[in-house]
Amino acid sequence: MLTCEGLTRRFGDVVALEGASLTVEPGRMVGFLGPNGSGKTTAMRSIFGLVRLDAGRVLWDGRPVDGSVTRRFGYMPESRGLYPRMPAGEQVAYFATLHGVDRAEARRRANHWLARFGIEERAGSKVETLSHGNQQRVQLAVALAFESDLLVLDEPFAGLDPLAVQVMGEVVREEAARGAGVLFSSHQLDLVEGLCDDVVIIHHGRVVVAGPLEAVRAASPHRYIEVTGEAADGAWYRGIPGAEVVEERRRAVRLRVDAQADPGAILALARGAGQVDGFRFEPPSLSDLFVEAVRR
Amino acid sequence: MSSWWPVWLVARREIVARTRTRAFQLSTAALVVLVIGGTAAAQWLPDFFEEDPPRLGLLPAASHMADTLDAVAAAFGEEIVLVALEPGDDPATGMQREDLDAVLAGPGSLLFESEEDVTLQAIVARATYEDALPDRAAALGLSVEQAQELLQPVPLEVQVISPEDPEDDAEYGLKFVTTVVLLMAISLYGQWVLVGVIEEKSNRVAEVLLAVLAPWQLLTGKVLGILALAVSQIAATLVSLVVALVIFEDATLPATGPATIAMAAVWLVLGLLLYNFVYAAVGSTTTRPEDSSNIMVPAMVPLLVGYLAALMYVPDFPDSVASRVLSLFPLTAPLVMPARTAAGGSSVIEVVVALAGMVGAIAGVIWLGARIYSGAILQTGRMSLLAAFRRSQE
Structure with missing residues (x-):
């Protein structure tokens, strides 16, 4: 070694x-x-x-x-x-x-x-x-x-x-x-x-x-949420504590939230804002980790 | 794996890579051809360019001198062609018709066509003197023999106290050749080392090599590889020269030749080793091949000082302080010590001290060169030797 x-x-x-x-x-x-x-x-x-x-x-x-x-x-x-x-x-x-x-x-x-x-x-x-x-x-x-x-x-x-x-x-x-x-x-x-x-x-x-x-x-203090569909264009996520928009496109939005955030509650919020075609809740990618590390 | 095995691998790569290049093959062939051709030409060209013997026309008034002229010319070791002219011939016409260099109109009248030939003039003067001797002797009441005895030069006893030994000349010539060959070899093969190191640095292969080799292994392998090529190329040239001399000049090596050649080879190898390590260290301080001639200059100074001293000063003053110092200083010793030995100025002890100094200097240059090399080899651009050494110590 x-x-x-x-x-x-x-x-x-x-x-x-x-x-x-x-x-x-x-x-x-x-x-x-x-x-x-x-x-x-x-x-x-x-x-x-x-x-x-x-x-x-x-x-x-x-x-x-x-x-x-x-x-x-x-x-x-x-x-x-x-x-x-x-x-x-x-x-x-x-x-x-x-x-x-x-x-x-x-x-x-x-x-x-x-x-x-x-x-x-x-x-x-x-x-x-x-x-x-x-x-x-x-x-x-x-x-x-x-x-x-x-x-x-x-x-x-x-x-x-x-x-x-x-x-x-x-x-x-x-x-x-x-x-x-x-x-x-x-x-x-x-x-x-x-x-x-x-x-x-x-x-x-x-x-x-x-x-x-x-x-x-897994040890990252953040999780990443990606929502696609009509709901992505709304401003529903402003109510989630600590949420930041990482990337925003037409009918797609990627958010960074606290690791302790409840994905079920966030999905419910999104659905309340419009149709949800896709929903992902995941730990940071290597790319995310890199950006977090060098901006820290 | 022994620490010398990678040195051998580096040296072998250097030998294989360079012997494959057209430049090496052509330069080796050219040297051999040049040496053999030059020796043959030295033998044959004088005959080719030798002038025809002078042609001397004899008018009837001088025709009785033909035998005397032939005898005098033979005594002078010269050859002349005598041409009898017709009675009534005009000298100028005879010259043109018979392609003559001169015409002897009579015992005291020699005419040249365009310029005087001093040798021919001396031959004719002597022949004229011998022709006139009987009449002059008779006028004085002497016999010819008496006149000749009177004019016989007084014998002069000549002795040479310290006759020159032809072997000394041969040995001095050999050492002169050693000095010239060493200067040329260090300049040429030092350039190979220098450019090779710069190329390895500029194309970054040095970093891959140094990840597996110690700097001294890389440096030593490169220098030894080029040394082997240098020795083989010089040996091929010198063997061609000896063969050509034996064939074309019927020369034989002087009896002291083998010992002198062995010493010359030792100085050659040590000189090449020392300077090639210096050039390797110097080469590592730049990445630009165009810098090679500039960075060679400091190393060329002692080389040229040694060369000029060996040819122009040491033979006349072999025991002077300057000659002693230059023959013992490692950077000039390979050039100066052979010249000093040839001039009879060095003792065996001094030669041994100089050789030991060379070996020590080579070890020192390997140590220093490896540090300069490791400090400079991964840097881009140009840096000084001192900066490279300091960097290796950081």
């Missing part, structure tokens, strides 16, 4: 990390969220010792992480990094050998992952001749080309088409199912919500939300 305790890093006056802590358990997918500049990339780099910490420590199974441990971690940095003139297949195999895989096995795994991403026919092509999406696939294959204990993926889905996102999502899920811990960042919150088991939200270098996604949602 990866444990980051009190990570702190300042670049001059800029605070990148301020006592950030998080854990990644084997077999769990952790969505690492935060606005731009919140400290996600710095935290991910610190796991590999690429950033020197002012304070805090990174542990693997309770022991400080060193080179022999990070050799068992797969990494996909935010800024993609590949040798432009090296063939894709050789590139994946090369990085696998750096992680301790023998050359024959590395070549086999490179072929496997390129085939899995549907670019096996480009294995002999130089990376610089590949499209952006295919370079992204090669970059992920580099991170996957050995059976890692931990995958750290910084924005792995950025710039990919929906089909590629689906394949990559499946692959990462399979890695977690194999037993690897997965820490990944993304701004595609709907996607993260569908993939992650746990969530960590970081803001101004501090972790503001952390835990299993369902538990975090």
Whole structure:
């Protein structure tokens, strides 16, 4: 299990990390969220010792992480990094050998992952001749080309088409199912919500939300109500204590209410205002949680 | 996994990637062809451009001097072609018709067509003197033999106290070549290291590499890979040169050659290692390939000082303080120490001290370079070496 305790890093006056802590358990997918500049990339780099910490420590199974441990971690940095003139297949195999895989096995795994991403026919092509999406696939294959204990993926889905996102999502899920811990960042919150088991939200270098996604949602002090139909256009909800309009469209309204609110009573109120075609009462989505956390 | 295994993997990738490039293949082939072709040309071109022997026309008044002229020319080690002109020939007409360089109209009259040929003039003057000697001797009442004995030069005993050993020349030549090759090699292969590091930084692959490798492993692997390529390319060139010299010039290596070559190889390898680590550290401080020539300048200064001193100062003053310092200072030692040894100015102890200093300096540069590299490699734009070092300590 990866444990980051009190990570702190300042670049001059800029605070990148301020006592950030998080854990990644084997077999769990952790969505690492935060606005731009919140400290996600710095935290991910610190796991590999690429950033020197002012304070805090990174542990693997309770022991400080060193080179022999990070050799068992797969990494996909935010800024993609590949040798432009090296063939894709050789590139994946090369990085696998750096992680301790023998050359024959590395070549086999490179072929496997390129085939899995549907670019096996480009294995002999130089990376610089590949499209952006295919370079992204090669970059992920580099991170996957050995059976890692931990995958750290910084924005792995950025710039990919929906089909590629689906394949990559499946692959990462399979890695977690194999037993690897997965820490990944993304701004595609709907996607993260569908993939992650746990969530960590970081803001101004501090972790503001952390835990299993369902538990975090359930622990929220808010619930969200969506009403569609004629009733949505009325002002009936003004009578609900603490209710806020989150989104309003024609014949649809989304409200934030206290977690203790009675959904039956609210439905009755809505029906009193007009026809109700649809009614949902639910904990916050990941998107809602994110907005709540960074606006707090 | 040994901590040196990744170093080997990085070095191997460097070797494989570079030997595949057309630039490497063409430059290696060009060097070999240039060396062999140049040596062959040096052998054959002088014959090709050698001028025909001068043609001297003899009017009937000088025709009796033909044998004397041939004998004198042979004694001078020169070759002339004598052409007998017809009685009544005008010298100018004869020159044009027979394509002559000069005409001897009579024993004291030599005419050139457009410019004087000093050698031919000396041959004719000597022949004229020998032709006139019997008459002059008779006028003085001497026999020819007596006249010749009178004019015989007094024998001069000549001795060389410290004769030059041709082996010394060969050895000095070898060390001169070492100095030149080292400067060229450090400049060329240092550029490879520098640009390679800048590329790895600018295309961000360094971040992926440093997630699995220590900076010293990445740095050392890159430098050793390029060193292997440099040594193989230089060796291919030098072997071609030796083969070409043996084939075309019928040359043999001096007896002291192997020892000198071994020492030259040691200085070459140590010099390349030291400077390539310096260039690797310097390269990590920028992301722009166009900065490479600017950031190389500080490292070029000691290199050029060593080179100029090795060629222009040390051979004449091998025991001066400056020569001693430059031959022991690691950044100039690879260039200066071979030149100083060739000039007979260094002791075995000094060579050993210089070699030990080089090894220590290389270890120091690896340590310092790895820190500068780790402090600078993830930064964008350009930063100073000091800032990079400080950043690595933060």
